[in-house]
Amino acid sequence: MITLRIDDIPVQAEPDQTILDAAKAAGIRIPTLCHLPGLSPVGACRLCLVEIRNWNGKLVPACATPVQEGLDVVANSDRLRELRRTILELLFAERNHICAFCVANGHCELQDLAAELGMDHVRFPYRFPPLPLDASHPKFGIDHNRCILCGRCVRACSEVEGAMTWGFAGRGIFTLIEADLGDPWGDAKTCTGCGKCVQACPTGALFEKGRATGEQEKRPAIVAALTERRPRAQG
Amino acid sequence: MTVEIEARVAELVKPYAGKRSELIQALHRVQSELGHIPKAAQAVVAEALGVPPSQVTGVVSFYHFFRTAPAGQHTVRLCLGTACHVRGAERVLKAIQEELGVGLGATSADGMFTVEGVRCLGACGLAPVMMVDDEVYGRLDPKRVKRILREVGKDGG
Numbered sequence: 001m002i003t004l005r006i007d008d009i010p011v012q013a014e015p016d017q018t019i020l021d022a023a024k025a026a027g028i029r030i031p032t033l034c035h036l037p038g039l040s041p042v043g044a045c046r047l048c049l050v051e052i053r054n055w056n057g058k059l060v061p062a063c064a065t066p067v068q069e070g071l072d073v074v075a076n077s078d079r080l081r082e083l084r085r086t087i088l089e090l091l092f093a094e095r096n097h098i099c100a101f102c103v104a105n106g107h108c109e110l111q112d113l114a115a116e117l118g119m120d121h122v123r124f125p126y127r128f129p130p131l132p133l134d135a136s137h138p139k140f141g142i143d144h145n146r147c148i149l150c151g152r153c154v155r156a157c158s159e160v161e162g163a164m165t166w167g168f169a170g171r172g173i174f175t176l177i178e179a180d181l182g183d184p185w186g187d188a189k190t191c192t193g194c195g196k197c198v199q200a201c202p203t204g205a206l207f208e209k210g211r212a213t214g215e216q217e218k219r220p221a222i223v224a225a226l227t228e229r230r231p232r233a234q235g
Numbered sequence: 236m237t238v239e240i241e242a243r244v245a246e247l248v249k250p251y252a253g254k255r256s257e258l259i260q261a262l263h264r265v266q267s268e269l270g271h272i273p274k275a276a277q278a279v280v281a282e283a284l285g286v287p288p289s290q291v292t293g294v295v296s297f298y299h300f301f302r303t304a305p306a307g308q309h310t311v312r313l314c315l316g317t318a319c320h321v322r323g324a325e326r327v328l329k330a331i332q333e334e335l336g337v338g339l340g341a342t343s344a345d346g347m348f349t350v351e352g353v354r355c356l357g358a359c360g361l362a363p364v365m366m367v368d369d370e371v372y373g374r375l376d377p378k379r380v381k382r383i384l385r386e387v388g389k390d391g392g
């Protein structure tokens with residue numbers, strides 16, 4: 001057992017747990033976005049940044065940082081709130097996240113986080129790049145304008161389904177989630193049509209066809225439910 | 236055409252069969268022989284090495300070095316480094332676009348020029364700078380850029 005402090009509360013954790021795990025067990029809320037229980041942590045979105053007092057105030061992603069004996073973690077502070085808000089604003093400014101016109105309105109983790117962190121406006125100019133929407137798959141669609149590149153779909157597809165259909169194509173702000181060789185989703189030979197990516201997606205980027213906005217509720221928890229019931233092979 | 240490419244690529248990547256960690260080497264080999272890596276070739280590489288197609292495309296599209304369409308007869312490398320940026324690389328790019336009809340990372344419709352952006356050619360004193368093939372052109376302004384491109388284009392390949 002390892003003992004650390006999170007927001008001045010002494011917390012115990014197993015050595016293989018992350019700061020996020022330890023905080024959760026202690027009932028301390030840390031916002032997350034790219035993290036999804038059941039998938040490997042990648043530390044991509046930085047929303048879960050926490051401050052380590054006894055590391056000179058260093059900022060680390062709670063989802064991808066293992067606990068250590070004696071860590072003095074700040075999980076909630078004005079500084080962190082401001083940083084997390086800024087990250088959200090950058091995400092909103094990067095593509096097109098106009099909730100009123102989104103299929104996921106009301107069921108979107110990005111929208112929920114904006115509300116939670118009190119992000120009432122965006123201080124950066126919106127980029128609004130004109131990105132395509134691919135509706136070639138019979139059951140699902142992907143609207144790149146809503147994608148925040150969290151990679152949850154990519155990991156669900158490779159780590160849980162094992163199909164490896166989705167990948168990151170391009171780089172930086174021009175990155176797009178693409179199927180196989182950049183094929184239309186409906187033509188992707190490796191796609192099994194399982195829909196795990198759609199359930200894992202925190203925004204309206206991946207959606208189910210034939211469902212109205214109000215019904216576009218995702219079930220990201222199925223990823224953890226599946227992986228828990230089907231423990232990965234050792235090694 | 237596609238069948239021909241497939242057979243050729245299959246031959247090229249034979250030494251890398253089943254070696255997932257050699258993906259970049261295999262892609263280099265294909266590009267140095269074919270000049271570019273079209274989708275059909277990417278599919279063959281994926282199959283031969285046992286790498287998911289999505290990852291092959293990911294690598295090809297990540298590195299600016301790899302191209303998926305044939306390069307033009309001439310390559311224009313426009314410097315986007317700091318000094319050139321300050322001295323008006325944007326205006327030069329606009330002139331290139333007007334003259335060739337394409338911007339960064341693309342090839343003109345007549346197959347004559349491929350336009351690329353690079354970071355600092357080490358000739359900051361001449362900013363803004365571009366290279367056309369092995370020739371360096373400095374102190375560019377929109378008019379001069381257009382004249383240079385026209386002259387090079389006239390001389391052919």
Ligand code: SF4
Pocket residue numbers: 146147148149150151152153154177197200201202203205206
């Ligand atoms: S499609 Fe959804 S899950 Fe995939 S990277 Fe974009 S936002 Fe994340």
Ligand code: FES
Pocket residue numbers: 031032033034035042043044045046047048049061062063064
């Ligand atoms: S949730 Fe930790 S970095 Fe995204």
Ligand code: FES
Pocket residue numbers: 314315316317318319320354355356357358359360362363364
């Ligand atoms: S910045 Fe253009 S040559 Fe150095």
